[in-house]
Each structure stands twice: as C-alpha cells, then as structure tokens.
Amino acid sequence: MVTPDTDKDKGKHKGGEGDKEETAYGEEIKECPECGSKNLIRDYGKAELFCANCGLVVAENIVDLGPEWRAFDFEQVSRRARVGAPMTYRIHDKGLSTLVTWCPTGQGQYKLKKWQQRTHIANTTERSFIFALSEIDRMACALRLPMNIREAASMLYRKAMKKRLIRGRSIEGIATAILYITCRQYGVPRTLEEVRDISRVGQKEISRAYRFLLRELELKVSPASPIDFVPRFCSLLNLSSEIRSKAIEIIKHAAENELTNGRGPIGIAAAAIYIAAILGGEHRTQKEVSDVTGVTEVTIRNRYKELSEQLDIDVLL
DNA sequence: AAGACGAAAGTGGTTGA
DNA sequence: TCAACAACTTTCGTCTT
Numbered sequence: 001m002v003t004p005d006t007d008k009d010k011g012k013h014k015g016g017e018g019d020k021e022e023t024a025y026g027e028e029i030k031e032c033p034e035c036g037s038k039n040l041i042r043d044y045g046k047a048e049l050f051c052a053n054c055g056l057v058v059a060e061n062i063v064d065l066g067p068e069w070r071a072f073d074f075e076q077v078s079r080r081a082r083v084g085a086p087m088t089y090r091i092h093d094k095g096l097s098t099l100v101t102w103c104p105t106g107q108g109q110y111k112l113k114k115w116q117q118r119t120h121i122a123n124t125t126e127r128s129f130i131f132a133l134s135e136i137d138r139m140a141c142a143l144r145l146p147m148n149i150r151e152a153a154s155m156l157y158r159k160a161m162k163k164r165l166i167r168g169r170s171i172e173g174i175a176t177a178i179l180y181i182t183c184r185q186y187g188v189p190r191t192l193e194e195v196r197d198i199s200r201v202g203q204k205e206i207s208r209a210y211r212f213l214l215r216e217l218e219l220k221v222s223p224a225s226p227i228d229f230v231p232r233f234c235s236l237l238n239l240s241s242e243i244r245s246k247a248i249e250i251i252k253h254a255a256e257n258e259l260t261n262g263r264g265p266i267g268i269a270a271a272a273i274y275i276a277a278i279l280g281g282e283h284r285t286q287k288e289v290s291d292v293t294g295v296t297e298v299t300i301r302n303r304y305k306e307l308s309e310q311l312d313i314d315v316l317l
Numbered sequence: 318a319a320g321a322c323g324a325a326a327g328t329g330g331t332t333g334a
Numbered sequence: 335t336c337a338a339c340a341a342c343t344t345t346c347g348t349c350t351t
Contacts, residue, residue, distance in 0.1 A: 298344080
C-alpha cells in the first residue's frame with residue numbers, strides 16, 4: 001500500500017499553521033502516486049488525505065489505529081489480518097505457486113500429463129479466475145482506480161468463486177459488478193455508465209449481476225451519497241477546491257432538508273456543483289456539467305431549481 | 318448563436334398486489 | 335406476472351443574453 005512516510009511528516013509540518021480543516025484543503029498538495037493527479041483532498045471526518053480522482057488514500061494524519069484496509073465482516077477481518085509481506089489477491093494463486101519446469105527425460109512430461117488430467121476441472125476454473133482477475137485489472141486501470149480497490153475487488157471475486165456463484169454466469173458480468181460494488185464500498189463510486197463503457201457487457205447484465213451478488217454475498221451497500229461524486233466531477237470540470245467545498249455544503253443542506261430523498265445522487269451532485277460554480281464565479285454551462293456527470297441538462301435544471309428555491313440560494317448569473 | 322428554460326411524451330426500473 | 339408509479343431522458347419550441 002502506498003503510504004509514504006514523507007507525507008505524514010509533511011502533514012505534521014504544515015499542521016501548525018492550518019489546524020482549521022477549512023484551510024487544510026489543498027494545502028498539502030502533492031501528486032497522487034497512483035494516477036498522478038494533483039487533486040488531493042482531505043476527507044472531512046476521516047482525517048485522511050485522498051486522491052479526488054481515483055480514491056487512493058495517500059496519507060492518514062491520524063495515528064495509525066488500524067490496518068489500511070476496511071473489512072466488512074468478521075470473516076474478512078480474519079482473512080485480511082496479516083503479518084509480513086503483503087499477499088496479493090490479484091494473482092490467481094496469491095503468488096504462492098511453484099514453478100514446474102519441463103524435464104527433457106520425458107518422465108516429467110508424463111507426470112505433467114497425469115497431473116493435468118487429474119486437475120483438469122481445477123484448471124478450468126483456475127483459468128477463468130485468471131481471466132476474471134485480468135479483466136478486473138483492465139477495467140480498474142481504465143477507471144484509474146488505485147491498487148487497494150483492485151485488491152479488494154479481486155478478493156471479493158475470490159469470495160464469490162468460493163461460494164460457487166460464478167458457475168453458469170458470465171465472468172465479465174460478475175467481474176464488472178464486483179468492481180462496481182467495490183468502488184461503492186470505498187466511497188469512490190463510479191456511475192453505472194462509466195463502468196459499462198469500459199466493460200464488455202451491457203448495463204442490464206451488470207445490474208443483474210450486481211443485485212445477484214449483493215443478495216448472495218449478503219453485502220450491504222448503502223446508497224451512494226451525492227457527496228462522493230463531487231470531488232471527481234469537480235476535478236473533471238477543472239473547478240477549484242472552493243467550489244468543491246461549496247458544493248458539498250449545498251448537498252449537506254439539501255440532505256438536512258430532505259431534498260435528496262428519492263432523487264438520484266448524481267443529479268443532486270451535478271446540480272450542487274452547477275450552483276456552487278456560479279456562486280463561486282467559475283460558471284460552467286449546464287451542458288458542460290451534463291457531459292461530465294452523465295445526467296441530462298433537464299435533470300440538472302430540475303434539481304437546481306429545487307435546491308435553489310428550497311434552500312434560498314440566489315443564483316444570479 | 319449559445320445558453321437557459323420548461324412542457325410533453327417516452328423509457329427503464331421498482332414496487333406491490 | 336402485471337400494472338401503477340416516480341425518476342429520469344428525449345425532444346423540441348421559446349425566451350434571454
């Protein structure tokens with residue numbers, strides 16, 4: 001896991017002048033080691049510095065209270081807890097395989113053949129697992145997701161495989177859904193459209209696999225908060241950190257007034273960003289916001305009307 | 318001409334009988 | 335399984351800057 005010590009030192013260093021969370025925003029800007037983005041933000045509440053683009057936790061400013069991963073049930077806790085070098089879940093055998101070399105005497109070939117026959121079934125499932133992992137990696141790469149999320153997704157896939165949930169289903173669909181779920185769990189949600197675009201299966205299949213997995217693995221994925229989308233969308237729109245904070249403020253107020261109930265989180269995020277950008281003097285057109293967020297201008301208009309009216313925000317162009 | 322606005326009809330997903 | 339429903343999209347004409 002990439003958690004350079006230098007970041008922590010830096011954090012301490014600058015901490016003296018910026019104890020207020022507000023000023024802490026964007027003060028320790030360094031590049032994200034994963035995707036190179038300079039858009040690092042401090043998470044409210046969690047006291048950690050993470051990349052707005054890909055969600056990589058770059059530094060944690062609190063004393064290390066626990067492991068770098070999150071566990072969602074007791075089984076995962078016991079399985080993830082480890083001492084020593086990290087065992088990667090992104091390699092199909094967790095990197096523990098023995099290399100079988102070819103023996104020119106022929107004896108080795110015979111043994112190999114026998115072994116292959118005996119383990120034929122194991123091999124096919126193993127092969128599909130390798131394929132699934134490479135697919136998860138490919139998609140995670142395309143979505144610029146950090147290693148920790150790829151690891152978690154691989155692990156979840158392994159878990160699904162252990163429960164025999166993959167058999168008879170498309171590997172692609174399951175792998176995509178797994179990645180989608182993991183993003184949600186890590187608070188760096190991708191829209192279904194974004195995931196679909198880099199997947200080899202359609203939206204319908206992804207949704208189906210998604211629901212299926214949630215049910216069978218008994219996972220609880222809380223509905224995505226509009227706030228989770230704000231950093232990335234703002235970054236894509238080249239908006240400053242002030243706008244980002246402002247948009248988050250707006251969403252919080254909206255949530256308090258129950259304006260977000262039953263509404264799509266992305267539409268809310270889009271509207272809040274649109275309003276915040278105007279208020280902050282960094283106007284973006286509805287079309288620009290629409291292009292980035294994937295919701296239509298009409299929806300942005302509707303949400304932004306509701307928000308500005310109910311929250312008494314004067315949006316003067 | 319571009320952006321914003323809003324009405325109206327259409328679409329896909331959820332819910333409850 | 336089906337119909338009702340709400341959220342969202344598509345389309346399009348109109349107004350504003």
